[in-house]
Amino acid sequence: MATERGRQSGWNTALWWGGGFALFALVITLNRDFETFLRYLVLGLPQGAIIALIAVGYSMVYGIIQLINFAHGEVFMFSTFFVLMLLVPPEGGQTMAPALIGATVFLIVACTVWVLAERIPARWMRGAVAVAAGAAAAAANARLMPATGAGAAILPFFAAYALAIVYTCCLGVTMDLLAYRPLRHSPRLIALITAIGLSLFLQNFAQLIWGSSSRYFPASVRPAILGSQQVTLTPALSLSRLDLVIVVLALALMAGLQLFVMKTRTGRAMRACAQDRVTASLMGVEVNRVVAVAFALGAGLAAMVAPLYVLRGTPIHPQMGYMVGILAFSSAVLGGIGNITGAMLGGMVIGIVSAFVPLFDALDRFAWFEAAVRAGWITREGYAEFVQGFGKPGQYQLAVAYAFMILVIVFKPTGLLGKASAKRA
Amino acid sequence: MKTWQLSARLFLPFVAASLLGGCGQPPAEKSGGATTPAGAKSPAAAKQPAAPSDGPIVIAVAGPFTGDSAELGLPLKMGTQLGAEKINAAGGINGRKIELRIEDDAGNSADAQNVATRVASDPRVIAVIGHYNSSCSLAAKGAYTEAKIVMLSPASTNVTVTKDSDYVYRNIFTDDFQGQSLADYIAGQLGLKRVAVLYDNDDYGTGLKESFRKRAGELGLEVVSETAFARETTDFRSQLETVRSSTPDIILIAGLYKQAAVIATQARELGINTRIIGGDGLFSPGYISLAGAAAEGTLVTCPFLFEIGGERAQKFAEEYRARWNKDPDAWAALGYDAFQIIVEAIKKNGPTREGILNYLKSVNSPETAFDGLTGKTYFDAEGDCKKAVQVAQVKNGKFVAAEKQLTDAAPTTPPAPKINASPDLPTTTESKAAEGK
Numbered sequence: 001m002a003t004e005r006g007r008q009s010g011w012n013t014a015l016w017w018g019g020g021f022a023l024f025a026l027v028i029t030l031n032r033d034f035e036t037f038l039r040y041l042v043l044g045l046p047q048g049a050i051i052a053l054i055a056v057g058y059s060m061v062y063g064i065i066q067l068i069n070f071a072h073g074e075v076f077m078f079s080t081f082f083v084l085m086l087l088v089p090p091e092g093g094q095t096m097a098p099a100l101i102g103a104t105v106f107l108i109v110a111c112t113v114w115v116l117a118e119r120i121p122a123r124w125m126r127g128a129v130a131v132a133a134g135a136a137a138a139a140a141n142a143r144l145m146p147a148t149g150a151g152a153a154i155l156p157f158f159a160a161y162a163l164a165i166v167y168t169c170c171l172g173v174t175m176d177l178l179a180y181r182p183l184r185h186s187p188r189l190i191a192l193i194t195a196i197g198l199s200l201f202l203q204n205f206a207q208l209i210w211g212s213s214s215r216y217f218p219a220s221v222r223p224a225i226l227g228s229q230q231v232t233l234t235p236a237l238s239l240s241r242l243d244l245v246i247v248v249l250a251l252a253l254m255a256g257l258q259l260f261v262m263k264t265r266t267g268r269a270m271r272a273c274a275q276d277r278v279t280a281s282l283m284g285v286e287v288n289r290v291v292a293v294a295f296a297l298g299a300g301l302a303a304m305v306a307p308l309y310v311l312r313g314t315p316i317h318p319q320m321g322y323m324v325g326i327l328a329f330s331s332a333v334l335g336g337i338g339n340i341t342g343a344m345l346g347g348m349v350i351g352i353v354s355a356f357v358p359l360f361d362a363l364d365r366f367a368w369f370e371a372a373v374r375a376g377w378i379t380r381e382g383y384a385e386f387v388q389g390f391g392k393p394g395q396y397q398l399a400v401a402y403a404f405m406i407l408v409i410v411f412k413p414t415g416l417l418g419k420a421s422a423k424r425a
Numbered sequence: 426m427k428t429w430q431l432s433a434r435l436f437l438p439f440v441a442a443s444l445l446g447g448c449g450q451p452p453a454e455k456s457g458g459a460t461t462p463a464g465a466k467s468p469a470a471a472k473q474p475a476a477p478s479d480g481p482i483v484i485a486v487a488g489p490f491t492g493d494s495a496e497l498g499l500p501l502k503m504g505t506q507l508g509a510e511k512i513n514a515a516g517g518i519n520g521r522k523i524e525l526r527i528e529d530d531a532g533n534s535a536d537a538q539n540v541a542t543r544v545a546s547d548p549r550v551i552a553v554i555g556h557y558n559s560s561c562s563l564a565a566k567g568a569y570t571e572a573k574i575v576m577l578s579p580a581s582t583n584v585t586v587t588k589d590s591d592y593v594y595r596n597i598f599t600d601d602f603q604g605q606s607l608a609d610y611i612a613g614q615l616g617l618k619r620v621a622v623l624y625d626n627d628d629y630g631t632g633l634k635e636s637f638r639k640r641a642g643e644l645g646l647e648v649v650s651e652t653a654f655a656r657e658t659t660d661f662r663s664q665l666e667t668v669r670s671s672t673p674d675i676i677l678i679a680g681l682y683k684q685a686a687v688i689a690t691q692a693r694e695l696g697i698n699t700r701i702i703g704g705d706g707l708f709s710p711g712y713i714s715l716a717g718a719a720a721e722g723t724l725v726t727c728p729f730l731f732e733i734g735g736e737r738a739q740k741f742a743e744e745y746r747a748r749w750n751k752d753p754d755a756w757a758a759l760g761y762d763a764f765q766i767i768v769e770a771i772k773k774n775g776p777t778r779e780g781i782l783n784y785l786k787s788v789n790s791p792e793t794a795f796d797g798l799t800g801k802t803y804f805d806a807e808g809d810c811k812k813a814v815q816v817a818q819v820k821n822g823k824f825v826a827a828e829k830q831l832t833d834a835a836p837t838t839p840p841a842p843k844i845n846a847s848p849d850l851p852t853t854t855e856s857k858a859a860e861g862k
Contacts, residue, residue, distance in 0.1 A: 036670070039666055040663060040666060043660075043662045043663050043666060044663070047660050213711075214683060214711070214715060216717075219717055219718075228693075228694040230696060240694055312660070313659070313661075313690045313691045313694070314687065315683070315686075315687070315715055323657045323659070324659075354663075355660075355662070355663045356663070357663065358652055358654075358663040358664040358666070358667050359663065359666070359667060361650065361652045361653070361664070361667050362650060362667050365670075387651075391626060391631075391653055392651060393653075394652045394653045394663075394664050394667070395626035395653030395654055395655050396655075397654070397655065397658060397663075398655060398657060398658070
C-alpha cells in the first residue's frame, strides 16, 4: 500500500514537472520558434550534465554521513590542476611547485594505501607499506611531470586525464581520513566547519603551488574527439563534439552509478549505511570503508568532467571550484540531498534553467511582446525604462537558477526526489 | 582604469563619508574649525611661506608600491624616477635638483588619505603625481585640495575623481570618454551600423555601456542587442545565442579580459565570427594568452601604445629597459609624462604650488597642449585630460596599433611612423590593472 502510494505520488510529480516544462516549451515556441527553444535547451545540457555529476559527490557523502562536504568544489578544482601539472611544466616563478606537488602526491597516495591496506594487522607494517607506496608514487610522478624547456616529452592527454582521476580519488579518500574521520562522532556542526576550513585550505594550497593566474590546457594537447568542431543534429541545431561527449559520458556515468549502487555489494552497503549507519555496522558493514568509497567515487566523478569543463572554456584557477561547488550543492539540494538520482536531476534542471535566462534579454522581440505593444498594454519606452532600472535578465542567470531552487524548496522542502525522514530532519 | 577594482567599490561609500565628514569644507574658507587632523594641519601648511628657494625641488609620487596592486603601481614610480634622474643628470632645473618623495598608498584608500595628509603638510612638496587607483585618488584629493597642492593622476579613470576640486588633474582618459570613443570608432573608422553589446554587470561595465549607448544614439548606430552577464559567469553560450540572433556587425564587450577571453573563445566555437571590440578592460596580455586564436582581430581602446608614440616612445622604452631591466608599460609612459608636465610647469612658473596650478590651468586647448610621449595632453575646466584614445588590435598574438586610429582625421597629430618595434614590446604594455577585481 505504502509503495503504491509512493509510486503514484512519483508519477504525479513527474507529470506536473513534465507538463510545466512542456508549457514553457510551448510559450517559447509560440513567441519565437521551436528551434530557438531547442537551441537554448542544447546549450544547457552539457552545463547541466557537468553540474549533475559534481552534485552527486555532495549528495552521496551527505546520504551516508550527513556531512555537506564544502571542499568538494575544491576537489573538482584540484583535478584540473592535476591534469595541468602532467601536461605543462611549472611556470617560471613557481620554484616550490615540484616539491609541493611531490609532497601532495606522497600524502594522498600514502593515505589511500593506508585505508586500503586494512587487512594488515600491525600498524607499523601498514604504515610502512603506505609510506613506501606514497614515496614510490611521488618518485614516479616526478618522472612523469614534464621538464621545463622546449621539446620535452609530455604525456598524452588521456593518460594525464586518467592519472588525474586516480589522484583525485586519492585526494577524496585522504580528505576523509585526515579531516572527517576523526570527527565522525562529533556534533555535525564541527564537521561542517571543518569542511569550510578544508575548502579554504585547499584553495590557498593550490594557489601556493600553482599561483593565482588563470590558465588553460595548451591547445596542442587537445584531442580531436574533444574538439570544438560542430556536430550537426538538424540544419539549425548543432553542438560541439566536446559537448556531445560530455552529454553522452554523463549519461553513461549516471547509468553506471545507478547500477553500482543498486546491484553491487558495496552499493548495497552504501544504501544500508544511508538508511542507518549504526545498524549497518552491527550487521557487519565496514562503515569507514563505505564512506571512503563514497568520497573516492564522488571525487572521481568530479574529476571525470573537470577537464572537459575546462575545455569548454573556463580557465583553471584556484578559485574555480567555489562557484561550481555552490551551484552543484544547490543542485543536490534541489534534487533532494542524499538522493543520487535527485542530484543528477537537480543538476540538469539548474543547467537548463540558467541557459534559458539570457533568451529573455531579447524579450522585446517576442511575438507576445509585439502583440502587447500593439494592444497598447505596454510601451517600448516603458520597457526600456524598466530595463534601465532593473538591468537585463542575462545578468541574473545564477540568481534565477537559485531562485528556482528556493521556490522548489519552499513548496517541497525535501527537494524534487527527496523523501521526508525524521532522522535527517 | 582602476574604477572597477574591488577596493573602489568597497571603499567608495566610506571614502565619500569621510570626505563629507572630515574634509567637506570648501577650500576657500578653511580658516580653522576643522575637525580632522587633515583639516587641522593644512591651515598651518598654507601659512607656511612658499617652498624654500634653495635646495632640491620636492615632488611627491604616490601610488601602490607594495601590496596587491604593487605590480601596477611600480612602473609609474620607475617612469617618474627615470625622468627625475635624467633632469638631475643634466643639472636640474635652474641649477636646482629634483627630489622625488615616494609615498606608498598600498592601493588602500585609508593609507592614501594618510599619505595625502603627510604630503600636504610638508611645504617643500610642490606637486603630487598620483594616485593610481581611483579609490585612492578619491580618498586623497580632499587633503590636497585644502593644502592647495596639485595632484596629477596618470591612472585614475573614474569620472568623479576630478570633480569638486580645482587641484585634481589627470593625464589619462575617463571611463565615459572611452565609451564615447568606442562609438566614434565603430561609426567613423569602421563604418559599421549594428552593434551587439555584452556587458559586465558592474560599475565599469555598465558605465562603459551607458556612455557608449548615449554616443551611439547620437551617431545613429543601432544597438541591436544588449546582454548582461555576472562576473561569476563561465558559460556565455546562451548570451551569445541571443547576440547571434540579433545579427550584429560587431560585438562590443564592456568587461574585463578574463570574461572577454572566454566570450571570444565560445563565440568562435559557436561559429560567430563577428569582430569583437572592447575597452581597456581587454587590454592585457592575459586576454590573448587565454583566448588564443579567438583573440585575433579584436580591437581594444587603450591609453597608450608604444608603437604609436613614435621615436620618442622607442627611445624612452630603451632608456627604461637600460635603467630597470624591464619593459615599460603604458603607465610608465603616463607617469613619465605627468612628471614632464610638472617639470614644464616649474620651468615656466617657478617651483611653487600656485605656479604649477596656474600652468595646468593654462594648458587648456590643443594649441597650448603639452606634447609628451603619449601625445598632446591638455585639460578641460574639470581637470580631465582631452587626449585621443588609442586603438590596438590583436594581430599574430600581440597588441599592435590598429590600422585606423581615432586621430586619423585630426591634422594636429602626426601620422604614426613605421617603426621596427622589438617583437616583445607591445605585449608588455600590460594592463595589469584589469586583474584587480
